[in-house]
Amino acid sequence: MNTIRRREELGRNVIRYIVDAPLVATHRKPGQFVIIRVTDHGERIPLTIADANPEMGTISLIVQSVGKTTCEMAMLRPGNAIHDIVGPLGRPTHIQRFGAVLCVGGGIGTAPLYPIAKGMKEAHNRVITVLGARTHGLLILEDDMRNVSDELIVTTDDGSYGTKGLVTDAIRSLVNGGAHIDQAVVIGPPLMMKFTSLLTKELGVPTMASLNPIMIDGTGMCGGCRVTVGGEMKFTCVDGPEFDAHEVDWDSMIRRLGTYRTAEQGAAERYDHECRIGLDAGEAR
Amino acid sequence: MNAAARLKLPPVVMPEQDPAERVHNVREVPFGFTPAMALQEAQRCLHCANQPCVEGCPVGVRIPDFIQAIESGDYLAGIGIIKQTNLLPAVCGRVCPQEDQCQESCMVGKAHRDVGQAVQIGQLERFLADWERENHAAVIPQIPPPSGKRVAVIGSGPAGLTVAGDLIKLGHAVTVFEALHMPGGVLGYGIPEFRLPKEVVYAEVAYLTRLGVDFQYNTIIGKSLTVDEVRRDYDAVFIGSGAGLPNFLGVPGESLLGVYSANEYLTRANLMHAYDENSDTPILRGQSVAVLGGGNVAMDSARTALRLGALRAMVIYRRSEEEMPARKEEYRHAVQEGVEFHFLQNPVEILGNREGWVTGLTVQKMQLGEPDASGRRRPLPIAGQTSNVPADVVVVAIGNNPNPLIPAALPSLQMNRHGGIITDEDTMETSVPGVFAGGDIVLGAATVILAMGQGRKAAHAIHALLTSTTETAKD
Numbered sequence: 215m216n217t218i219r220r221r222e223e224l225g226r227n228v229i230r231y232i233v234d235a236p237l238v239a240t241h242r243k244p245g246q247f248v249i250i251r252v253t254d255h256g257e258r259i260p261l262t263i264a265d266a267n268p269e270m271g272t273i274s275l276i277v278q279s280v281g282k283t284t285c286e287m288a289m290l291r292p293g294n295a296i297h298d299i300v301g302p303l304g305r306p307t308h309i310q311r312f313g314a315v316l317c318v319g320g321g322i323g324t325a326p327l328y329p330i331a332k333g334m335k336e337a338h339n340r341v342i343t344v345l346g347a348r349t350h351g352l353l354i355l356e357d358d359m360r361n362v363s364d365e366l367i368v369t370t371d372d373g374s375y376g377t378k379g380l381v382t383d384a385i386r387s388l389v390n391g392g393a394h395i396d397q398a399v400v401i402g403p404p405l406m407m408k409f410t411s412l413l414t415k416e417l418g419v420p421t422m423a424s425l426n427p428i429m430i431d432g433t434g435m436c437g438g439c440r441v442t443v444g445g446e447m448k449f450t451c452v453d454g455p456e457f458d459a460h461e462v463d464w465d466s467m468i469r470r471l472g473t474y475r476t477a478e479q480g481a482a483e484r485y486d487h488e489c490r491i492g493l494d495a496g497e498a499r
Numbered sequence: 500m501n502a503a504a505r506l507k508l509p510p511v512v513m514p515e516q517d518p519a520e521r522v523h524n525v526r527e528v529p530f531g532f533t534p535a536m537a538l539q540e541a542q543r544c545l546h547c548a549n550q551p552c553v554e555g556c557p558v559g560v561r562i563p564d565f566i567q568a569i570e571s572g573d574y575l576a577g578i579g580i581i582k583q584t585n586l587l588p589a590v591c592g593r594v595c596p597q598e599d600q601c602q603e604s605c606m607v608g609k610a611h612r613d614v615g616q617a618v619q620i621g622q623l624e625r626f627l628a629d630w631e632r633e634n635h636a637a638v639i640p641q642i643p644p645p646s647g648k649r650v651a652v653i654g655s656g657p658a659g660l661t662v663a664g665d666l667i668k669l670g671h672a673v674t675v676f677e678a679l680h681m682p683g684g685v686l687g688y689g690i691p692e693f694r695l696p697k698e699v700v701y702a703e704v705a706y707l708t709r710l711g712v713d714f715q716y717n718t719i720i721g722k723s724l725t726v727d728e729v730r731r732d733y734d735a736v737f738i739g740s741g742a743g744l745p746n747f748l749g750v751p752g753e754s755l756l757g758v759y760s761a762n763e764y765l766t767r768a769n770l771m772h773a774y775d776e777n778s779d780t781p782i783l784r785g786q787s788v789a790v791l792g793g794g795n796v797a798m799d800s801a802r803t804a805l806r807l808g809a810l811r812a813m814v815i816y817r818r819s820e821e822e823m824p825a826r827k828e829e830y831r832h833a834v835q836e837g838v839e840f841h842f843l844q845n846p847v848e849i850l851g852n853r854e855g856w857v858t859g860l861t862v863q864k865m866q867l868g869e870p871d872a873s874g875r876r877r878p879l880p881i882a883g884q885t886s887n888v889p890a891d892v893v894v895v896a897i898g899n900n901p902n903p904l905i906p907a908a909l910p911s912l913q914m915n916r917h918g919g920i921i922t923d924e925d926t927m928e929t930s931v932p933g934v935f936a937g938g939d940i941v942l943g944a945a946t947v948i949l950a951m952g953q954g955r956k957a958a959h960a961i962h963a964l965l966t967s968t969t970e971t972a973k974d
């Protein structure tokens with residue numbers, strides 16, 4: 215059993231859990247993820263390992279409540295357990311001294327970006343971070359990211375915080391202002407990754423993106439997480455999750471994410487009532 | 500009864516769920532023999548002196564002896580005889596391709612010139628195993644005092660379970676590491692409930708747990724623990740990680756929405772219970788489902804599609820009925836349930852609409868040419884003859900390759916061209932001392948009984964290694 219040790223609201227519907235997972239804590243590297251089942255009849259969902267404490271045998275997960283499983287998770291409190299956690303899965307991020315590394319995070323994507331930015335900083339890179347959120351309330355991990363960045367820019371779609379605009383606007387003005395970038399890492403909603411990738415391609419900056427397709431087993435067994443990269447079929451769970459952003463077939467990936475949209479709405483609606491209670495209880499704290 | 504009288508007895512007809520009804524549920528199709536039926540079927544055995552059926556069985560189950568035990572009503576003795584060589588008779592009785600093994604060699608079938616008339620050895624095996632499970636008659640063997648040796652088994656499929664069972668009974672401590680949250684390998688996530696009830700698989704695992712086997716789920720060797728850590732902490736390692744890497748066709752359209760590998764389709768339905776409307780795991784319930792392939796995996800997918808409410812389930816296979824590798828019983832059941840078979844059709848493209856959803860496929864008409872390396876006649880395209888088949892779900896069931904996780908984590912393992920681990924034929928030891936392997940990770944996608952046979956050989960060799968007086972140095 216994977217007992218939850220701490221639970222903390224980071225933003226609207228975004229919760230950080232510190233949870234027991236000793237083998238994962240001692241074996242994981244930045245960029246890797248786990249697959250969890252909240253209950254013994256639940257769905258298997260992938261979540262990035264946001265951080266780990268090998269001595270304590272705990273990992274931290276930062277989760278946005280978007281549907282049935284993540285809402286169910288939001289109702290858990292310290293002392294409760296997550297039924298299954300398996301990992302670490304996927305290949306670790308390729309971290310080396312590139313020079314100047316641009317880390318671009320959108321929405322919940324900042325959670326998986328944090329360990330990578332931290333790793334890049336530890337590898338003596340100059341880390342420039344751009345965080346985007348729809349609105350101030352959805353911005354997460356600003357302080358953590360600031361601690362591992364040499365420079366940090368925040369954009370919000372509605373201008374409620376930082377500069378008004380999209381992350382791509384901020385990147386363009388960075389470059390126009392003379393910033394030199396050797397490598398970019400982008401994690402966020404697929405559309406944001408697509409447009410960031412188109413921009414960095416234009417700017418000639420090599421870019422890694424961490425993909426988040428639908429998964430089941432995470433061991434290469436089902437092929438559900440397949441994406442097209444450089445014209446070849448890849449399984450994100452074993453070949454990724456990071457790929458050369460300029461080679462990813464974004465449109466196909468984005469379409470495949472919508473496969474179960476109606477089914478998921480059904481599952482979430484059946485669950486909606488309880489989910490609200492969970493979120494409200496969380497917000498009241 | 501003399502041989503002539505026995506030969507006159509007709510095969511007992513297995514009672515089965517009515518096809519029209521069973522496509523609406525996931526319950527097992529054949530009900531199993533009653534004791535009276537089992538007796539009648541057992542009486543058909545001639546007790547041949549040369550025992551050709553035993554020759555035909557990959558693990559050499561003493562078939563006439565257990566059939567004799569049924570005839571004399573001593574079920575406990577009967578199941579004991581089977582279990583000497585086969586740890587999972589409730590599984591094998593249901594899923595072995597008997598018509599290519601023991602039943603193919605059976606003299607009764609030969610006398611009638613029809614393998615369909617052979618003694619129904621598989622059904623008798625299932626009868627005894629079910630009797631044992633339903634009556635809680637499983638004997639807990641006398642286990643020798645602990646040897647002090649520890650064995651790690653990677654994967655809980657039939658290969659791994661066999662190794663675990665054999666070695667725990669010899670007094671060694673056994674830990675089974677399983678990547679998924681459930682045991683059984685393909686028996687759990689692949690073969691559907693209506694063919695192999697999960698209760699049967701879990702009962703076998705529960706029995707091993709009672710004997711003291713430690714099952715660690717959600718643990719991927721090479722990820723959660725490195726192979727080196729496992730080798731350091733255990734005296735021997737067995738790799739039974741299976742052939743869980745699905746093949747795709749490599750034709751245009753495989754990324755369309757509604758295209759599944761059979762593994763994904765069956766895993767959603769079985770392991771994640773998507774056939775239950777209330778399951779959290781979604782599955783696309785197509786109206787018209789096209790399954791590509793001709794093996795058991797294809798039959799399972801097409802029959803699952805019907806149970807998920809498809810109005811039309813089609814199997815599209817590039818060779819003819821004769822070359823189909825599926826078990827005869829699965830084919831028969833699929834036909835009874837209304838699965839359509841499109842033979843000599845090779846998919847060349849999967850078609851989709853503007854939103855990216857699959858709408859059907861283009862198939863190329865084939866004809867059979869000369870036999871190929873597999874001994875089956877090679878399918879050749881007939882120029883200019885293509886057609887379109889409408890479908891809203893396409894399931895690719897053209898086979899699996901060995902799972903690359905362990906080989907990637909232990910680069911010193913010697914591999915063959917097909918991604919299988921190379922082992923010594925008799926001991927199943929790999930190129931890495933103290934590391935053994937068996938089942939689909941060695942054979943490529945094969946069968947349950949071959950996986951178990953290799954597991955048994957490996958267990959034998961591991962026991963020899965662990966009890967040899969000259970302690971083999973570990974590198």
Ligand SMILES: Cc1cc2nc3c(=O)[nH]c(=O)nc-3n(C[C@H](O)[C@H](O)[C@H](O)COP(=O)(O)OP(=O)(O)OC[C@H]3O[C@@H](n4cnc5c(N)ncnc54)[C@H](O)[C@@H]3O)c2cc1C
Pocket residue numbers: 247257259260261262263275276277278279280281282283284285322325326425426427428429455471472475478479481482
């Ligand atoms: C490698 C990887 C790492 C991830 N890391 C994190 C993380 O650290 N924190 C986090 O909050 N989420 C992460 N995700 C996304 C997370 O897995 C999904 O949000 C989750 O599966 C949704 O489950 P649900 O049952 O709550 O929602 P569902 O009811 O299944 O879906 C609700 C909505 O979310 C969308 N959705 C479903 N699955 C995904 C998915 N895999 N990715 C994106 N959107 C999806 C659906 O289209 C739908 O609109 C990651 C995904 C991957 C593949």
Ligand SMILES: Cc1cc2nc3c(=O)[nH]c(=O)nc-3n(C[C@H](O)[C@H](O)[C@H](O)COP(=O)(O)OP(=O)(O)OC[C@H]3O[C@@H](n4cnc5c(N)ncnc54)[C@H](O)[C@@H]3O)c2cc1C
Pocket residue numbers: 594595596653654655656657658659676677678679682683684685686689690718719720721739740741742743765795796799826902904905937938939940944945946947948950
């Ligand atoms: C749909 C389908 C139907 C079939 N029907 C039949 C049939 O009717 N008759 C028949 O004889 N055969 C059938 N087969 C084939 C048969 O199931 C396999 O040959 C057999 O299961 C192989 O057994 P195994 O123990 O080698 O591997 P598997 O059953 O594949 O088990 C391997 C296990 O290892 C685990 N694993 C993998 N890597 C790791 C790791 N690194 N760490 C920890 N665990 C790991 C996997 O999760 C899995 O549980 C069928 C196969 C399929 C897919």
Ligand code: SF4
Pocket residue numbers: 543544545546547550551552553562563604605606607618620
């Ligand atoms: S071959 Fe058939 S008839 Fe002969 S011993 Fe075996 S099962 Fe009985």
Ligand code: FES
Pocket residue numbers: 428429430431432433434435436437438439440449450451452
């Ligand atoms: S999640 Fe099944 S192959 Fe990647």
